[in-house]
Amino acid sequence: MLETPWRSFKTATWLGWQIESNWTQPLLFALYSIVKPLAVAGILVVLYGLVTGGNFSSPMFAYMYLGNAFYTYVGAVMTGMAYAAAEDRERYQTLRSIYVAPVDIRFYLAGRGVARFVTASVTVAITIAVGIIFFHLPIRFWAVRWPLFLITLATGVVMLAMMGLMLSGFALLLPETSWSVGEGVAGALYLFSGAIFPIDVLPRVLRPIGFAMPITYWLELLRRSLMGSAPGIETFPRLSDLDLLGILVSLTLLLSAAALFIFHSCDNMARERGLIDRTSGH
Amino acid sequence: MGREFAVETEHLGRIYRTREKKTEKKTLIALDDVTLEVRRGELFGLLGPNGAGKTTLIKILTTLLSPTSGVARVAGYDVSREAQHVRPLINMVSGGESSGYGLLTVRENLWMFAQFYGISSAEANRRIADLLETFKIADRKNTKSSQLSTGLRQKMNIARGFITDPQVLFLDEPTLGLDVGASRDVRAFVRRWINEDRTEDAARTLLLTTHYMVEADELCDRVAIINDGRVLACDTPARLKQRLQSDSIFRLETTPLDGLGAQQIAAIPGVRKVACHAGDGRARVELILEQEQVIGAVIAAMEANRISLLSLTKHQPTLEDVFVELVGRSMEEVEVTDEPALT
Amino acid sequence: MSPHLHKDVGWRLFIRTVLGRAYPRVFGYAREPVKLLIDVALPLIALFAYVFVYRAIHAPEVFIGYVILGGAMSAYWINVLWGMSSQFFWERQIGNLALYVMAPSSLMAILLGMAIGGIVIATMRAAVIVLLGAWFFHIKFMVRSIPMVGLVFLLTVTALYAMGMMFASLFLLFGREARHFVELSQEPAYLLTGTYFPIKSLNFWVASAASLIPLTLGLDAMRQLVFASGGASGMTMGFLSPKIECASLLVLSVVFLVGAHQSLKHMERLAVAEGKLTETHA
Numbered sequence: 001m002l003e004t005p006w007r008s009f010k011t012a013t014w015l016g017w018q019i020e021s022n023w024t025q026p027l028l029f030a031l032y033s034i035v036k037p038l039a040v041a042g043i044l045v046v047l048y049g050l051v052t053g054g055n056f057s058s059p060m061f062a063y064m065y066l067g068n069a070f071y072t073y074v075g076a077v078m079t080g081m082a083y084a085a086a087e088d089r090e091r092y093q094t095l096r097s098i099y100v101a102p103v104d105i106r107f108y109l110a111g112r113g114v115a116r117f118v119t120a121s122v123t124v125a126i127t128i129a130v131g132i133i134f135f136h137l138p139i140r141f142w143a144v145r146w147p148l149f150l151i152t153l154a155t156g157v158v159m160l161a162m163m164g165l166m167l168s169g170f171a172l173l174l175p176e177t178s179w180s181v182g183e184g185v186a187g188a189l190y191l192f193s194g195a196i197f198p199i200d201v202l203p204r205v206l207r208p209i210g211f212a213m214p215i216t217y218w219l220e221l222l223r224r225s226l227m228g229s230a231p232g233i234e235t236f237p238r239l240s241d242l243d244l245l246g247i248l249v250s251l252t253l254l255l256s257a258a259a260l261f262i263f264h265s266c267d268n269m270a271r272e273r274g275l276i277d278r279t280s281g282h
Numbered sequence: 283m284g285r286e287f288a289v290e291t292e293h294l295g296r297i298y299r300t301r302e303k304k305t306e307k308k309t310l311i312a313l314d315d316v317t318l319e320v321r322r323g324e325l326f327g328l329l330g331p332n333g334a335g336k337t338t339l340i341k342i343l344t345t346l347l348s349p350t351s352g353v354a355r356v357a358g359y360d361v362s363r364e365a366q367h368v369r370p371l372i373n374m375v376s377g378g379e380s381s382g383y384g385l386l387t388v389r390e391n392l393w394m395f396a397q398f399y400g401i402s403s404a405e406a407n408r409r410i411a412d413l414l415e416t417f418k419i420a421d422r423k424n425t426k427s428s429q430l431s432t433g434l435r436q437k438m439n440i441a442r443g444f445i446t447d448p449q450v451l452f453l454d455e456p457t458l459g460l461d462v463g464a465s466r467d468v469r470a471f472v473r474r475w476i477n478e479d480r481t482e483d484a485a486r487t488l489l490l491t492t493h494y495m496v497e498a499d500e501l502c503d504r505v506a507i508i509n510d511g512r513v514l515a516c517d518t519p520a521r522l523k524q525r526l527q528s529d530s531i532f533r534l535e536t537t538p539l540d541g542l543g544a545q546q547i548a549a550i551p552g553v554r555k556v557a558c559h560a561g562d563g564r565a566r567v568e569l570i571l572e573q574e575q576v577i578g579a580v581i582a583a584m585e586a587n588r589i590s591l592l593s594l595t596k597h598q599p600t601l602e603d604v605f606v607e608l609v610g611r612s613m614e615e616v617e618v619t620d621e622p623a624l625t
Numbered sequence: 626m627s628p629h630l631h632k633d634v635g636w637r638l639f640i641r642t643v644l645g646r647a648y649p650r651v652f653g654y655a656r657e658p659v660k661l662l663i664d665v666a667l668p669l670i671a672l673f674a675y676v677f678v679y680r681a682i683h684a685p686e687v688f689i690g691y692v693i694l695g696g697a698m699s700a701y702w703i704n705v706l707w708g709m710s711s712q713f714f715w716e717r718q719i720g721n722l723a724l725y726v727m728a729p730s731s732l733m734a735i736l737l738g739m740a741i742g743g744i745v746i747a748t749m750r751a752a753v754i755v756l757l758g759a760w761f762f763h764i765k766f767m768v769r770s771i772p773m774v775g776l777v778f779l780l781t782v783t784a785l786y787a788m789g790m791m792f793a794s795l796f797l798l799f800g801r802e803a804r805h806f807v808e809l810s811q812e813p814a815y816l817l818t819g820t821y822f823p824i825k826s827l828n829f830w831v832a833s834a835a836s837l838i839p840l841t842l843g844l845d846a847m848r849q850l851v852f853a854s855g856g857a858s859g860m861t862m863g864f865l866s867p868k869i870e871c872a873s874l875l876v877l878s879v880v881f882l883v884g885a886h887q888s889l890k891h892m893e894r895l896a897v898a899e900g901k902l903t904e905t906h907a
Contacts, residue, residue, distance in 0.1 A: 036811075043675075051682050181663060191670050345897070390648070
């Protein structure tokens with residue numbers, strides 16, 4: 001029963017890695033994996049430094065920097081999965097072959113997303129290392145709450161994969177948007193997820209969007225687990241770590257159910273309209 | 283400059299250098315000493331298997347690729363040094379093309395390409411309407427090209443080739459993806475288009491590449507047979523086939539040729555050429571014999587090896603037989619077994 | 626069919642080609658409302674995140690205007706990257722490039738058509754960003770000189786798209802690296818050009834080097850002209866005077882246009898010699 005999903009997932013993860021790393025020399029590949037996210041971090045560092053006069057020891061800086069670093073995963077996985085659907089259909093024209101084969105397409109797409117998660121992990125680690133070395137982020141290896149961190153990260157992989165699956169469904173159904181929907185949605189969620197500023201900065205009417213998203217709790221837990229007992233800004237000061245974890249897991253389960261349903265619907269509609277093997281020229 | 287010929291090549295060559303491994307460069311000879319002349323008003327065919335060099339030759343003649351040796355001229359202009367004079371006079375359609383933009387309709391895609399040739403919108407739309415009627419896709423003129431099937435898309439591509447009324451048109455495997463009826467329509471149109479009453483100065487020429495023998499035989503005034511980058515023969519289909527008129531050509535279908543290979547059959551006195559294909563538990567053998575009686579010896583050799591004869595036909599020579607006679611193998615065999623000429 | 630078909634040559638052919646190539650961009654895009662929505666609305670939401678970062682760190686209100694203006698102009702940058710620089714690469718993939726080279730019209734006309742089509746779409750996006758951003762965040766514009774703003778805008782767009790035309794030829798020779806190079810160029814360019822903060826806050830030499838990207842000086846000049854006297858805060862955040870920046874943009878426009886013409890000729894010669902006009906790369 002698990003053989004097909006596992007085979008689909010394993011092969012797709014391998015394929016995703018081959019695609020991501022296959023276009024130039026390894027050293028250049030490493031550079032490209034680092035420069036882009038560090039540039040985003042750099043934007044935040046410059047604008048923060050400009051306004052606060054370089055007060056990088058403030059908890060607000062750590063909040064912003066870490067949130068942005070981990071948000072790299074969101075873009076990588078969500079964009080990666082939606083992009084995989086677009087690429088396989090339009091550029092490589094292999095999607096039709098995958099559908100015809102005894103492959104579980106959901107696990108296939110998840111595998112492509114996980115390949116992006118792996119490459120993004122290098123990026124996140126380097127971004128945080130830069131933050132510790134150059135901006136003295138208050139993260140101490142011995143003070144990190146590793147069990148909480150790892151459980152949160154693992155839950156996040158599932159959560160992001162489900163979000164990516166949902167977007168992949170839209171990408172299948174709407175060829176004209178398939179190239180940009182992943183990046184666009186990831187960019188938009190940046191506003192609501194409390195990644196780079198506390199949610200209470202948003203107008204009151206927009207805050208419920210942030211509270212309804214599992215990404216918000218995921219980022220909060222990652223910050224808390226890394227910062228240990230160092231002073232920090234907490235988005236949910238009255239909620240304990242266990243409360244947050246419970247909310248994260250519950251929302252992830254709800255999201256998973258919704259994602260599977262939405263993907264299933266989009267997949268059916270795409271097949272009905274003959275979109276699986278049609279190149280749109282976009 | 284020779285204006286008598288629409289297309290001329292003199293000792294044309296094209297070599298590709300590929301890097302298979304970091305330290306190893308390989309040279310691929312795509313064209314080797316090709317000399318051809320295509321007269322104005324002629325429908326000229328280039329016949330050969332996949333990888334023979336047909337598309338490379340077309341790319342050079344359409345100014346997309348420069349030769350590494352020799353000269354090529356189209357309408358009297360050198361394709362390398364006078365490309366800007368060649369381009370207004372030519373157009374090209376390839377089989378399996380996916381050009382254009384998926385979000386534009388058939389009409390819009392054709393209109394856009396017409397603009398690149400300086401054709402007014404009114405004239406372009408009139409020509410588009412005529413061509414879509416001719417190719418029986420007028421009802422799809424407002425359909426986005428991304429929603430067309432492969433065959434309909436190819437029809438649109440073919441229309442794109444004719445819309446600019448070129449002096450020299452290059453069709454590279456144009457009927458790829460078309461059904462039998464559509465292919466027939468295209469061939470009929472091509473003939474009409476070439477023969478349309480025109481002054482000598484405005485004569486139209488068409489160069490067609492194909493690996494469908496029937497297409498070359500039916501359509502072309504002259505055919506050049508090409509393999510491994512070299513032109514092996516060039517003449518009218520009738521005269522090419524006449525080379526084999528004195529020979530007897532047989533097609534046999536047998537049980538698998540265990541114990542009796544093509545070399546052993548070729549060694550039988552009187553067998554000029556033999557080509558064997560295996561598939562579906564049977565073997566197909568094509569023979570060119572100096573005399574009809576030699577067939578007896580071939581059958582006897584088969585019986586000695588316990589190979590049963592399932593069917594036997596004798597037929598008039600086709601261009602495929604001409605190919606076998608020139609190359610020593612059928613086109614199918616060449617495609618399956620040959621690597622391009624590498625040094 | 627008429628045996629004698631009149632075909633325009635010279636400047637008439639040039640104009641026809643420009644209009645013909647601009648057509649798919651403008652009209653094709655307009656008939657995909659979902660794509661339009663995603664390409665305009667989602668990046669706008671992502672842009673607002675930077676506004677709230679400034680609010681979270683209590684920055685002067687003029688910085689919000691800087692972000693909105695930067696976001697509006699970045700629409701042109703994105704279009705130059707994806708719609709110009711890497712466009713020939715995509716055109717080769719689908720088989721159009723060979724047809725363009727083979728046609729009697731010039732490739733400059735094709736590129737100009739692409740540029741004009743791109744400018745129309747980008748202007749629409751930029752206008753939406755400015756209007757909605759100004760309304761949502763109550764931004765006050767204090768325009769010093771409308772003709773000067775118009776001139777700076779025109780020169781910036783001209784120089785940007787001339788750069789895009791130059792890169793279109795160069796990127797064709799990169800192959801698959803083109804996509805990744807374009808991806809790499811997006812966020813680092815936002816950092817170096819001061820899309821979300823005044824470029825003056827960077828080191829002088831970094832800002833000077835970044836001035837080679839027309840967006841840098843164009844944005845800086847427009848901010849000085851549109852938020853005269855630094856808004857209510859009175860901060861002067863200009864890198865160079867608008868007049869010097871204007872002159873520099875003019876020089877960049879000329880340099881890039883000449884560069885585009887030369888690199889196009891070189892690209893075509895090289896591509897024809899090496900047979901790269903019809904190659905496709907995975």
